[in-house]
Amino acid sequence: MHVMFIPSWYDNNRNKVHGSFFREQANKLQENGVKVTVAYNEIWPLTLMGKIKEKSGLSFKVEKGLRTYRYKNYNFIPKNPLMFKVFDKRMEKLYKEITKREGKIDIIHAQSSLWGGISASYVAKKYNIPLVITEHSSVERGVYVKKSYYKRIIESYKSSNKVIAVGNGLKKEIEKLSGRNDIEVIGNLVDLSLFDIRDIKRESNEFIFFSVAFLEGEKGFDTLIKAFAEKYKNKNAKLVIGGDGSQMEWLKGIAKSENVEDQVVFTGALSREEVANWMNKCNAFVLPSRYETFGVVYIEALASGKPVIGTFNGGAEDIVTKDVGILVEIDNVKALSEAMEYIEQNHKKYEPRALRKYCTEKFSANVIINKIINVYKEIIK
Template sequence: MNILIIPSWYSTKDNPTNGSFFREQAHALKEGGNNVIVAFVEVRLFSKINKKERVEVIDDNGVKTYRIIQGKFPKTGNVGTAIAFRQGLKKIYREIIKSEKIDTVHLHSCIWGGIGGAYMAKKLKVPFVITEHSSYYGRFKVNFIESQLIKYTLKKSDKVISVSSYLKGIVSKYYKDDIIIIPNMVDCNEFLSQKVNTKNTCDKFTFLSLCYLKKNKGVDILIKAFSKYFNDENVELIVAGDGPERVNLEKLAVELGVSDKVKFKGALSRSEVKKEMSNCNVFALASRFETFGVVLIEALASGKPVISTRNGGANDIVNDFNGILVEVDNIDELGEKMYYMYKNYNNYDSYRIRKDCINKYSKEVIIKELSQIYNDINSKELVNKEIY
């Protein structure tokens, strides 16, 4: 199968890990025997583009990637970005048709790449699949024009996928046909921990939280809960990631007297993420809103129990034997459950946690589900062509 993947956000020079799960899925599809091509438009203000826009073609370890930097006008918001994205894809289309055969277009998220993805599928005359990931629908007020673009894109699709049941409920406001749930994947072999066991043998008990440090991630609540319930114990909290709230969070740790117990690691490479997951005891996520929660399944793949807020995406992931869910912004409930996990850590079976993760989120499982969708819609397309 020849699959063209269009991610609404992707790695850039300024943000090399952006959209890393899109890239990992593209490579997993290739490993599954498909020919995978990526088309991405990096949208910037016209004033921040120094050279003439042109399509670059990059060989990303066997995944051919078409990229272009496309300008947009200031103060045009998401609509301006969507229009610019479409303009960039028009230019990529003119290059793709010279040498590529495409069977299916798979768009990731409507919010920016939507109308461009629909354009590409129409021009190529192939089925159009959409996977929705974006938290924009739930966190912000979608204006009238944005809602029309979203509805238009979804209507043009042959299959719509949501990464969680919570997000499915939100997307269903814009799309009344069937929406199926296929979660994000994790390469479980990459997160094989050297400490997958049922006993706590660490000198210091470690909670790990990994996220982009912005207000929505609730790291302030996590630090407050930690400081209230872990004053004297030999326990530490590792906060990995960077972002606009880092300075405020570091000040908060000082004010609460836990700066010696709360360690900020900054942005991590993928290899560093795996190492931190392997070394921690429990993974904690205090987000106020998530459409999924890739970091949670990465922790589970490492055999680690998790504690998370009921933030939407986590609701599908956390169960009775792999962790605990707590209410958003509830400092005491979060602190009490963290303390419970600290005292009862040996009751969590790392092997069972990891096995359950493999059965639900491994790349082999997810690629099999996606491949079935591609085959089904292409078979349907072929039948329709024969009829008409």
């Protein structure tokens, strides 16, 4: 089985970790006997005109074990729906080059409709190839999604042989947009090799709440700091917030105004190894996002044997049950502070190996990959 694997965003010379979970999925598919060829339309913004020293056009390279074809060039008509016709032709060139060098393609699997899935649907329809789209992003809440893009996005859903959503909240949105009632939910593949249960000696006996995300958008860190202050001001507890972003100074200001600036630690950007270390140092993980399509960090915390506090945000509901943590209403400072206090006072009831077992049985790489391969088998049988 040969799969043309199309990520909508992927690593490049300016961002080495962009779309890393797409690469992880492709690698795991390959390890399980699927021939995978990556096809990436690498779109350069005009703001980088003259700053990129790479050659435009088609290129091929084996990247971290994956045969990878890229079409690199600028988006010369940004924010104009006509740009999709240009992207379609670039994807078609990738398809032709791959079939010439790698052989017949059995399935096209695109990760998100915008941008890859739209062009994937064009190629799939033109050359009569089965298409799978796994949606990771909300159309209705997407920062880069203009109303004028909706038509092509919805067409890509309708024309695909199978649409997969990474969470039930996203499934409902796609059903409403596309009119389809056969959307399957398969969570993101999470590489748990870095996240396990370790016995780490702490310098003090203070209770540590850990949270991590980009300090952008709707992660709810402002609510989290206020909830922490409500119960733990001047107490033997610490809130560690990992990640960097434009909200950093604003959030520091909230910590100061709540008189907990000495108890709230901002680590800045963290590598995955550093995130794994903090998952083991902490007593509990908390992330009160206002919206999630999935929630990989919740799973990483559970894999590290830590109870989780989240919100009813569309993604956490698929992960956090009453046996592994607590969910509260979005932006409810009182409910969040009470959940934190409950976990702090009862955290020993959450047996680390039971949390990890729950996590691996539901979200490990083998579980997710087997589900995806079964989808492939269904549509080409």
